[in-house]
Amino acid sequence: AKADGRNTYSFYSDSLTLQARERLVLEQRLRNAMKQNHLTCYYQPQLDINSGRIIGAEVLLRWIDPSEGIISPDTFIPLAEASGLIHPIGNLVLQQACRQGKAWQLEGLANINLAINVSAQQFNKGDLEQKINAILQETGFDPACLELEVTENALMGDEDVVIKTMLALRALGIKLAIDDFGTGYSSLAYLKRLPLDVLKIDRRFVENLPRAEDDQSIAKAIIDLAHNLRFKVLAEGVETSEQLAFLRQQRCDYYQGYYFSKAVPAAEFAALLKKQRTS
Numbered sequence: 543a544k545a546d547g548r549n550t551y552s553f554y555s556d557s558l559t560l561q562a563r564e565r566l567v568l569e570q571r572l573r574n575a576m577k578q579n580h581l582t583c584y585y586q587p588q589l590d591i592n593s594g595r596i597i598g599a600e601v602l603l604r605w606i607d608p609s610e611g612i613i614s615p616d617t618f619i620p621l622a623e624a625s626g627l628i629h630p631i632g633n634l635v636l637q638q639a640c641r642q643g644k645a646w647q648l649e650g651l652a653n654i655n656l657a658i659n660v661s662a663q664q665f666n667k668g669d670l671e672q673k674i675n676a677i678l679q680e681t682g683f684d685p686a687c688l689e690l691e692v693t694e695n696a697l698m699g700d701e702d703v704v705i706k707t708m709l710a711l712r713a714l715g716i717k718l719a720i721d722d723f724g725t726g727y728s729s730l731a732y733l734k735r736l737p738l739d740v741l742k743i744d745r746r747f748v749e750n751l752p753r754a755e756d757d758q759s760i761a762k763a764i765i766d767l768a769h770n771l772r773f774k775v776l777a778e779g780v781e782t783s784e785q786l787a788f789l790r791q792q793r794c795d796y797y798q799g800y801y802f803s804k805a806v807p808a809a810e811f812a813a814l815l816k817k818q819r820t821s
């Protein structure tokens with residue numbers, strides 16, 4: 543570094559400092575947001591495609607900043623993953639959602655399935671099963687109603703270790719879903735070995751249904767593949783009645799998307815459940 547000369551060195555050092563400083567500021571704001579309870583779970587309804595009934599919700603995190611409003615997870619989850627904050631944040635989400643799910647159950651609002659996103663770092667840390675078990679004990683939430691969503695990337699480590707982790711999680715009585723299916727690099731031979739319950743078709747294969755023939759073929763192939771492996775299939779990003787009709791015709795099991803509802807605060811989700819109970 544000394545041989546680089548003074549100007550070069552100070553040029554890089556200044557720009558890095560600026561970048562690092564910006565990141566540190568945001569990281570510090572994220573830490574504060576955690577402490578001040580500005581991180582809140584929203585719930586996007588998941589429905590049975592045939593009965594049209596709400597069977598559960600995907601838990602989607604929101605950062606509600608008093609001055610900036612709602613900050614999307616697409617901006618702060620990557621930062622949380624890079625800084626290690628994903629571990630406390632992941633626990634916060636699990637705890638908040640399971641506590642909420644238990645409260646709904648006590649209110650008599652059926653047994654609502656909660657699907658919670660788990661980052662690759664959380665999945666591969668080695669203590670996830672213990673963490674989940676502790677949260678289930680602490681909140682009293684029914685494990686049969688908890689589902690973890692993991693992406694193909696999270697499952698790219700040593701196959702035997704990954705499968706062992708999945709089996710340990712399933713032994714708690716919870717379900718496992720593969721998220722954004724078809725966008726990663728997992729092989730079909732590998733998929734066949736995985737102890738999964740649900741396969742989620744990524745939004746980008748749903749987007750242009752039913753008019754795009756290539757996407758029709760892909761959606762059909764994914765649904766058949768999943769059923770042959772005895773997984774349930776959920777389509778995400780359903781926005782139109784035409785998409786919904788196509789997916790129903792192809793025997794997709796569940797769906798979520800703006801067609802029915804975006805992710806909403808807990809109270810709004812509870813209102814949707816109450817409306818359904820009386821209809």
Ligand code: C2E
Nearest residue numbers: 602603614615616619635659660661779780781799800801
């Ligand atoms: P994802 O898991 O693929 O979540 C689905 C995203 O699609 C959500 O964005 C949801 O609001 C959006 N979406 C749902 N229905 C529709 C639709 O019909 N049309 C369109 N265009 N979009 C739809 P969101 O809430 O901004 O979350 C973005 C990503 O952030 C998630 O993608 C997930 O990877 C991550 N994320 C969110 N919450 C958590 C969390 O608690 N933990 C972790 N590790 N990641 C999270």
Ligand code: CA
Nearest residue numbers: 600659691721
């Ligand atoms: Ca997800």
Ligand code: CA
Nearest residue numbers: 721722742778
């Ligand atoms: Ca997804």
Ligand code: CA
Nearest residue numbers: 721722744745
């Ligand atoms: Ca996604």
